[in-house]
Amino acid sequence: MTLSRRDFFKAAGLAIGGALVTSGPVLSKGETDPNEYAAMLYDATICVGCNACTNACRQWNNTTPEPDDRQVYDAPKELSADTWTMIQLYQGENDYSFVKRQCMHCIDPACVSGCPVHALQKSETGAVTYDKDRCIGCRYCMYACPFHIPRFEWDVAHFPVITKCTLCADRLKDGLPTACAERCPTGALIFGKRGDLIVKAEKRISDDPARYVDHVYGKDDAGGTSVMYLSGVDFKNLGLEDLGTRPIPEISEGTADIILPGVLIGGPILLGLIRMTAKRGGWEDTWPL
Ligand code: SF4
Ligand code: SF4
Ligand code: SF4
Numbered sequence: 001m002t003l004s005r006r007d008f009f010k011a012a013g014l015a016i017g018g019a020l021v022t023s024g025p026v027l028s029k030g031e032t033d034p035n036e037y038a039a040m041l042y043d044a045t046i047c048v049g050c051n052a053c054t055n056a057c058r059q060w061n062n063t064t065p066e067p068d069d070r071q072v073y074d075a076p077k078e079l080s081a082d083t084w085t086m087i088q089l090y091q092g093e094n095d096y097s098f099v100k101r102q103c104m105h106c107i108d109p110a111c112v113s114g115c116p117v118h119a120l121q122k123s124e125t126g127a128v129t130y131d132k133d134r135c136i137g138c139r140y141c142m143y144a145c146p147f148h149i150p151r152f153e154w155d156v157a158h159f160p161v162i163t164k165c166t167l168c169a170d171r172l173k174d175g176l177p178t179a180c181a182e183r184c185p186t187g188a189l190i191f192g193k194r195g196d197l198i199v200k201a202e203k204r205i206s207d208d209p210a211r212y213v214d215h216v217y218g219k220d221d222a223g224g225t226s227v228m229y230l231s232g233v234d235f236k237n238l239g240l241e242d243l244g245t246r247p248i249p250e251i252s253e254g255t256a257d258i259i260l261p262g263v264l265i266g267g268p269i270l271l272g273l274i275r276m277t278a279k280r281g282g283w284e285d286t287w288p289l
Pocket of ligand 3: 046047048049050051052053054087100183184185186187188189
């Protein structure tokens with residue numbers, strides 16, 4: 001299906017107008033105690049890499065499997081528009097560890113403060129959710145996220161949007177735990193209130209200090225996250241970088257104020273240039289916008 005230019009400008013006008021007129025249900029900082037947020041603790045020392053969590057996520061969210069070359073096993077290599085969580089393997093010279101990838105549901109999320117149209121929102125449960133009807137596909141959230149989580153629907157021709165883990169916000173509102181944590185057979189991934197999980201994580205470390213790196217990743221990292229990690233190997237080896245304890249938006253604040261005027265002023269100019277090029281090339285009538 002092709003979209004007329006008129007439909008495109010109408011949709012763009014609604015999206016940008018919505019951004020200017022409404023601010024969206026974004027919580028102000030401190031409105032909810034982060035220790036009350038829904039959260040998950042992933043203990044890499046217990047995880048056996050069974051991928052039951054990945055599969056539970058697929059089933060609940062109805063995402064498409066990404067099979068291996070033999071087409072016999074769901075084996076995504078990276079997070080994608082269809083893979084919102086996955087298990088990766090770190091192999092060192094003398095050690096190894098699994099690690100679960102997914103949105104960290106930051107306490108003060110850079111993606112939320114970066115999105116110029118409030119398509120990403122911090123909900124009162126702590127889940128960072130996404131409204132595809134607001135998204136204009138600018139991908140600023142992808143650049144803002146310090147954990148490189150949001151993915152773009154590259155294979156969708158018209159109005160591709162961003163996808164990522166929602167912390168099963170649609171389950172949380174019914175009092176259910178996240179699908180991935182509910183399915184985990186070993187207890188490596190557990191669900192609960194953030195404050196309670198921090199207490200549990202610190203107890204595991206103090207009960208068996210030889211097993212763990214003495215750090216609950218996400219308790220304070222990047223200002224704190226609702227998905228937290230325990231590990232027996234250096235967190236850097238699991239791709240969990242030392243980001244300091246300062247919330248990322250404190251660093252990136254103000255960038256959205258530059259982006260939106262850029263979209264408003266630069267967008268029509270860019271569309272005009274594309275149209276002029278299309279006209280000169282003689283393919284104006286086939287241009288999908
Ligand atoms: S991990 Fe990235 S996408 Fe997830 S809440 Fe934090 S900034 Fe947003
Ligand atoms: S919390 Fe829900 S959406 Fe997020 S990885 Fe787990 S199952 Fe998937
Ligand atoms: S279901 Fe649990 S044990 Fe299995 S891969 Fe996921 S976190 Fe690890």
